[in-house]
Amino acid sequence: MTETPPPDNEDSRLAAPAPSRRLPDTLPGIDMGAFREMVRGNDDMIRKLLGKFLDAYGGKAAEIGADVEAGNFQRAIGAAHALKGVSGNIRATEVFEAAKALEAALKAAPEGPDIGSRLTDLAGALDKVMAGLSDALGHPPNPPA
Numbered sequence: 001m002t003e004t005p006p007p008d009n010e011d012s013r014l015a016a017p018a019p020s021r022r023l024p025d026t027l028p029g030i031d032m033g034a035f036r037e038m039v040r041g042n043d044d045m046i047r048k049l050l051g052k053f054l055d056a057y058g059g060k061a062a063e064i065g066a067d068v069e070a071g072n073f074q075r076a077i078g079a080a081h082a083l084k085g086v087s088g089n090i091r092a093t094e095v096f097e098a099a100k101a102l103e104a105a106l107k108a109a110p111e112g113p114d115i116g117s118r119l120t121d122l123a124g125a126l127d128k129v130m131a132g133l134s135d136a137l138g139h140p141p142n143p144p145a
Contacts, residue, residue, distance in 0.1 A: 022043050023043055023046055023047060023050075023136055024136055027050075027129075027132045027133065027136055028128045028129060028131065028132035029092050029093070029094045029095060029125060029128045029129035029132060030050075030090060030091055030092050030093075030129060030132070031091040031093055032046075032091070034091045035090060035091040038091070047137065049089075049090055050090060050133050050136070050137060051133075051137055053086060053087075053090055053092075053129075053133065054130060054133040054134065054137060054139070054141050055141065057083060057086065057087075057126065057130075057141075058126070058130050058141030059141075060079060060083050060122075060126065061119055061122045061123035061126050062123070063079060064076045064079045064080055064083075064102070064119065064122070065119050065123075067079065068106070068110065068115055068119070073106060073110035076106055076110070077103060077106045077107060077110075080099050080102045080103035080106060080122075081099075081103050083095065083099040083122075084096055084099035084100050084103055087099055087129075092125075092129050094125040094128065094129070095122070095125045095126055095129055097125075098118070098121045098122040098124075098125045098126075099122060101118050101121065102115075102118040102119065102121075102122050105118045106118075
């Protein structure tokens with residue numbers, strides 16, 4: 001008598017991601033524990049969100065710096081605010097804190113002496129996160145537009 005193979009259970013294949021799809025438990029500058037908790041352990045969602053962040057925000061500190069130099073202070077404030085929100089969502093805590101400090105400094109005195117150091121802090125925090133994401137996701141960030 002020939003045995004019938006078990007039915008293909010698509011639900012069980014989708015429920016457990018392949019081991020190679022799981023991201024590391026630690027990534028530079030990102031609280032992966034808090035991020036995983038927020039998305040209920042969905043590494044596919046984490047991979048998607050981190051990939052979008054990698055593609056969209058790698059050159060953001062330079063863009064904000066260019067806006068400041070050009071006197072486009074409202075645009076710089078808006079970009080810092082957006083980066084603060086997105087980095088908070090993905091639990092990139094150092095980027096979040098640096099973007100928050102830069103936004104506050106730009107609102108207080110857009111041509112003030114703190115802007116340069118705040119931009120440097122943001123660039124350093126972003127570089128750290130982008131390097132870790134590039135390694136974990138297997139592709140470099142997109143160059144700034």
